[in-house]
Amino acid sequence: xxxxxxxxxxxxxxxxxxxxxxxxxxxxxxxxxxxxxxxxxxxxxxxxxxxxxxxxxxxxxxxxxxxxxxxxxxxxxxxxxxxxxxxxxxxxxxxxxxxxxxxxxxxxxxxxxxxxxxxxxxxxxxxxxxxxxxxxxxxxxxxxxxxxxxxxxxxxxxxxxxxxxxxxxxxxxxxxxxxxxxxxxxxxxxxxxxxxxxxxxxxxxxxxxxxxxxxxxxxxxxxxxxxxxxxxxxxx
Amino acid sequence: xxxxxxxxxxxxxxxxxxxxxxxxxxxxxxxxxxxxxxxxxxxxxxxxxxxxxxxxxxxxxxxxxxxxxxxxxxxxxxxxxxxxxxxxxxxxxxxxxxxxxxxxxxxxxxxxxxxxxxxxxxxxxxxxxxxxxxxxxxxxxxxxxxxxxxxxxxxxxxxxxxxxxxxxxxxxxxxxxxxxxxxxxxxxxxxxxxxxxxxxxxxxxxxxxxxxxxxxxxxxxxxxxxxxxxxxxxxxxxxxxxxxxxxxxxxxxxxxxxxxxxxxxxxxxxxxxxxxxxxxxxxxxxxxxxxxxxxxxxxxxxxxxxxxxxxxxxxxxxxxxxxxxxxxxxxxxxxxxxxxxxxxxxxxxxxxxxxxxxxxxxxxxxxxxxxxxxxxxxxxxxxxxxxxxxxxxxxxxxxxxxxxxxxxxxxxxxxxxxxxxxxxxxxxxxxxxxxxxxxxxxxxxxxxxxxxxxxxxxxxxxxxxxxxxxxxxxxxxxxxxxxxxxxxxxxxxxxxx
Numbered sequence: 134x135x136x137x138x139x140x141x142x143x144x145x146x147x148x149x150x151x152x153x154x155x156x157x158x159x160x161x162x163x164x165x166x167x168x169x170x171x172x173x174x175x176x177x178x179x180x181x182x183x184x185x186x187x188x189x190x191x192x193x194x195x196x197x198x199x200x201x202x203x204x205x206x207x208x209x210x211x212x213x214x215x216x217x218x219x220x221x222x223x224x225x226x227x228x229x230x231x232x233x234x235x236x237x238x239x240x241x242x243x244x245x246x247x248x249x250x251x252x253x254x255x256x257x258x259x260x261x262x263x264x265x266x267x268x269x270x271x272x273x274x275x276x277x278x279x280x281x282x283x284x285x286x287x288x289x290x291x292x293x294x295x296x297x298x299x300x301x302x303x304x305x306x307x308x309x310x311x312x313x314x315x316x317x318x319x320x321x322x323x324x325x326x327x328x329x330x331x332x333x334x335x336x337x338x339x340x341x342x343x344x345x346x347x348x349x350x351x352x353x354x355x356x357x358x359x360x361x362x363x364x365x366x367x368x369x
Numbered sequence: 370x371x372x373x374x375x376x377x378x379x380x381x382x383x384x385x386x387x388x389x390x391x392x393x394x395x396x397x398x399x400x401x402x403x404x405x406x407x408x409x410x411x412x413x414x415x416x417x418x419x420x421x422x423x424x425x426x427x428x429x430x431x432x433x434x435x436x437x438x439x440x441x442x443x444x445x446x447x448x449x450x451x452x453x454x455x456x457x458x459x460x461x462x463x464x465x466x467x468x469x470x471x472x473x474x475x476x477x478x479x480x481x482x483x484x485x486x487x488x489x490x491x492x493x494x495x496x497x498x499x500x501x502x503x504x505x506x507x508x509x510x511x512x513x514x515x516x517x518x519x520x521x522x523x524x525x526x527x528x529x530x531x532x533x534x535x536x537x538x539x540x541x542x543x544x545x546x547x548x549x550x551x552x553x554x555x556x557x558x559x560x561x562x563x564x565x566x567x568x569x570x571x572x573x574x575x576x577x578x579x580x581x582x583x584x585x586x587x588x589x590x591x592x593x594x595x596x597x598x599x600x601x602x603x604x605x606x607x608x609x610x611x612x613x614x615x616x617x618x619x620x621x622x623x624x625x626x627x628x629x630x631x632x633x634x635x636x637x638x639x640x641x642x643x644x645x646x647x648x649x650x651x652x653x654x655x656x657x658x659x660x661x662x663x664x665x666x667x668x669x670x671x672x673x674x675x676x677x678x679x680x681x682x683x684x685x686x687x688x689x690x691x692x693x694x695x696x697x698x699x700x701x702x703x704x705x706x707x708x709x710x711x712x713x714x715x716x717x718x719x720x721x722x723x724x725x726x727x728x729x730x731x732x733x734x735x736x737x738x739x740x741x742x743x744x745x746x747x748x749x750x751x752x753x754x755x756x757x758x759x760x761x762x763x764x765x766x767x768x769x770x771x772x773x774x775x776x777x778x779x780x781x782x783x784x785x786x787x788x789x790x791x792x793x794x795x796x797x798x799x800x801x802x803x804x805x806x807x808x809x810x811x812x813x814x815x816x817x818x819x820x821x822x823x824x825x826x827x828x829x830x831x832x833x834x835x836x837x838x839x840x841x842x843x844x845x846x847x848x849x850x851x852x853x854x855x856x857x858x859x860x861x862x863x864x865x866x
Contacts (some may be wrong), residue, residue: 256546259573260553276542282537292531299538307545314548314560318497322541322583325504329534336530340523341513352524355603 142190143266150267153305154246157278160298161242162235166226166290170212173294177207178299183268184308191263198316199308202323211297211330215290218334223290223347225325232285242278247291249273260310268309275302281322287350288335293330300326371409372435372492373425375445378406379452379485386477392470395477396460401483403449403456410442410449410488417442418855434495434561439859441491443699444619444626446490446856447706451619452614454485454838455611458714462611465721476516476609483509483615490623490841494561496544499627500537503588506620514608514616526601532600534589534612543583550576562630566866569637577638581631585646589623593677594684595657601677606669606726607756610717613669617676618710622649624700625680632691633866648688652782654681659786662793667726668719670850671797672712675752678790679705685783686767687864694770695861699764703857704759704845712748718835719745719801728797732804738825742802744835749798753791759845 156176163169181203188196215223233241253270279299286292304322307314341351382402386395408474416423423437437445459480463473493499507530548560553576556568569577586597593601605617626798635641658678665671679701686698720743723731735742751758754765763788771780827835849857 138439180814199813255575256579259575260549264549272542276538279538283531296531296534296538299535303538303542303545305787306542311548311552313552314497314545318495318501321498325406325501325508328505328508329530332511333530335514336523336527337765339518343518343523344520349524349527352520352527355521355524355528355607 139190139330141155144188146186146190147184147267149179149186150271150305152181153183153301154271154274157275157298157302158239158242158246160291160294161278161282162284163291164228165236166228166288167224169291169294170215170224174208174212176298176301177203180207180305181220183305187266187268187312193312195314195316195319196308196312199304199319202319203304206323206327207297207301214327214330215248215334218331219289219337221342222341223288223337225346225351226288226290227287228286228291232287238281238285242281245277245281246271246274256310264310264312266309269306271304272304272309275299275305278302287348289340289349290346291341292350293333293337296329296333297326300329337350370425372423372437373432375406375409375413375449375488376485376492378402378409379488380483383478383481383485386474386481389470389474391759391853392464392473394451395474396456396463399456399477399481400453400460400478402481402494406445406484406488407449407453411811413437414442414446414856415852418852418859419532420859434498434559435492436561436563436758437492438863439856439861440508440603440626440629440699440863441494442862443702443856444491444623445488447703448484448487448619448623450841451615451626451706451710452487454710454714455614455836456480457830457837458614458717458834459611460830461610461834462721462831463610464828470644474845477512479509479513479516483513483612485509485734487615487620487623491626496547496560496562496565496630497541499540500544502589502810503540503627504534504537506623507537510608510612510616513612514604516609516612517607521603522607523780525600525607529604532597533591536587540584540587543580543587545709546576546583550580550689553772562634564706565634566637570636570639572638574638574641574647578641581635581641581643582646584631585628585650588624588628589650592621592628592680592684593654594680595654595677598654598856602665602673602686605673606667607677610669610713610720613673613716614713617673621676621680622706625683625702628684629687629864632687632864636691638864642688646686646688646689649775649780651681651683651685651688652779652786654678655685655783655786655790656681659789659793662790663796665793665797666728668728668731668797668801669713669716669726670855671728671794672709672716672748675712675790675794676705676709678786679709679752682764682767682783682787684768689767689771689776689779690774690863691861693768693774695864696857697766697770699857699860700729700849701760701765702765703853704842706757707838707841707845708748708751708760709743711835711842712752714831714835714838715741715744715748718827719832721790721827730799731801732806734802738826738827739760740827740835744839745798746802747839747842749794753794754787755791757843757846760841762846786825 181200184200282295489502550572554568554571558564635643686694754760770792
């Protein structure tokens with residue numbers, strides 16, 4: 134392959150990963166639960182695009198497999214599974230009272246993204262030049278921003294998406310530095326993601342049925358100081 | 370071949386449990402299949418204790434990634450043991466709840482799947498596959514934690530899933546970095562624990578260290594190391610008691626096993642600080658748990674915090690130096706496993722007797738049910754390391770190893786925390802079992818006379834499980850059989866390879 138093609142592929146990959154980072158910011162800022170899901174789907178498509186571009190660039194059929202698995206599992210099966218397990222109500226929720234207001238949350242997310250560039254630098258210096266690229270820092274940023282989303286959101290769906298964003302981040306970094314993992318492993322990891330969605334969906338539905346809220350993050354009756362007195366159990 | 374069967378049996382049991390027969394069917398199938406798993410695991414452990422590496426001799430698909438050495442065989446055996454006693458305990462415990470047949474079937478389906486996912490952890494030798502089954506243990510047990518569908522149980526399950534998976538995300542990245550490190554070392558071998566050790570000397574240290582820290586923190590969340598422990602007392606106290614025995618007794622150790630697998634890899638690499646990390650994190654966990662134990666209000670949380678403490682002790686023991694304290698650390702894993710599962714059976718029996726989890730509401734248990742009261746005291750003494758029980762022996766040898774390593778400060782801290790935890794647990798248990806009821810002392814109510822009548826009878830299966838679990842707790846306190854000794858030696862050798 135000529136140098137110009139490689140240059141073009143690298144640039145396209147940089148574009149895909151850059152957009153990936155933008156969707157992570159979008160997930161932090163978006164209030165509408167439905168919108169968060171859509172952004173996540175978009176992010177998974179970008180992850181698949183990055184995997185396909187890297188696969189083409191480095192002649193690795195294995196990365197095509199990753200792209201295909203991501204293309205099928207996240208944009209199609211995840212929403213379908215959510216519809217099957219949790220009720221439609223979780224889509225309609227709008228989170229008004231976040232722990233942090235949106236500008237603050239975005240600023241922190243931005244800080245995390247910058248931090249991840251510093252964290253990635255020593256790792257990138259240790260691997261061969263062909264493994265270097267924007268994937269590792271942006272993947273770490275996805276990991277951190279996903280964890281951050283988990284700590285500031287209260288509604289069920291954004292929390293679940295936060296978990297999946299973390300996984301997407303780990304993957305995005307993984308496809309560039311460890312691209313020869315057996316495809317079987319990738320398949321299993323993708324299946325695992327689906328089980329996460331399934332179990333969380335079931336749990337969300339149970340919370341909604343028995344507790345009557347979809348703001349699972351607000352549950353806080355289990356603490357050292359106030360163990361549920363037994364009278365409450367009786368009155369239920 | 371028996372390794373493969375060990376994995377297949379719980380899956381077959383899951384399929385059989387799905388069949389809509391009457392209530393006792395699911396319970397019976399689970400007991401029989403877990404017994405069979407135990408026998409097969411014991412056979413595998415026997416082969417391994419002679420110094421063999423047990424594989425499937427097949428090289429297709431993921432089967433080629435099955436390999437059982439001393440360390441794996443030990444964990445495998447313990448998982449199968451607790452799975453069996455917990456299955457026996459479940460018979461009486463779940464019948465007590467008067468559940469609908471469908472709900473009960475759901476319990477056993479999840480139970481067998483959970484046991485399967487745990488058994489797969491030590492058997493698989495490919496790190497990313499191990500990561501997947503670790504994740505599966507979270508997912509299979511989540512619905513068991515939320516099984517009672519109360520507000521608290523659901524909250525505990527949700528916290529459990531979110532925090533464990535958050536840790537898993539970090540650990541996944543850690544395992545991918547580890548793979549990158551292996552490739553950067555120029556090794557083209559398959560990604561397995563053993564090949565990692567071979568490749569370690571030429572790995573870039575920065576990649577290896579990063580991977581280790583990511584995995585330590587990521588999986589440490591699931592082990593319940595402080596400060597990532599916040600979900601553990603909730604999940605380990607809200608689940609039905611047999612599940613608590615599995616979660617607390619062995620699941621935490623099985624995850625810790627994955628972390629321990631990295632120690633020989635880091636050993637082979639120049640100037641790694643794995644031991645220091647383990648010692649510091651372990652001591653913090655032991656200390657925090659010992660003080661949190663004092664203010665607990667729920668007796669199942671009491672044992673859950675004790676798990677945090679014990680995981681800290683094991684990690685600190687490895688941190689003291691795997692070559693000296695490795696054997697003791699393995700011994701501690703065994704004694705923790707048998708004792709903690711016994712404690713949760715005793716706690717489950719208490720819950721069946723009094724119907725509340727609150728420590729303050731339970732007084733004079735020994736008068737209401739002598740066997741349950743005695744079991745609780747036995748469990749309390751055994752888990753806090755009183756002689757002549759198994760935990761005493763292993764904790765003692767860890768402290769001894771600490772002194773021979775000249776780590777005086779760490780050893781002293783460890784000893785102090787263990788003593789604090791002893792008083793914390795025994796204070797609560799003593800009040801629960803022997804304490805006088807508050808209204809009893811204030812006014813002699815006529816209820817007092819009727820008390821012998823409402824004595825509680827523990828179902829036979831629960832009694833059997835308590836006895837079966839008590840045998841190793843007591844026996845391992847003064848005698849370690851030769852095959853187990855060989856297995857422990859093999860396991861400790863795998864830590865220092």
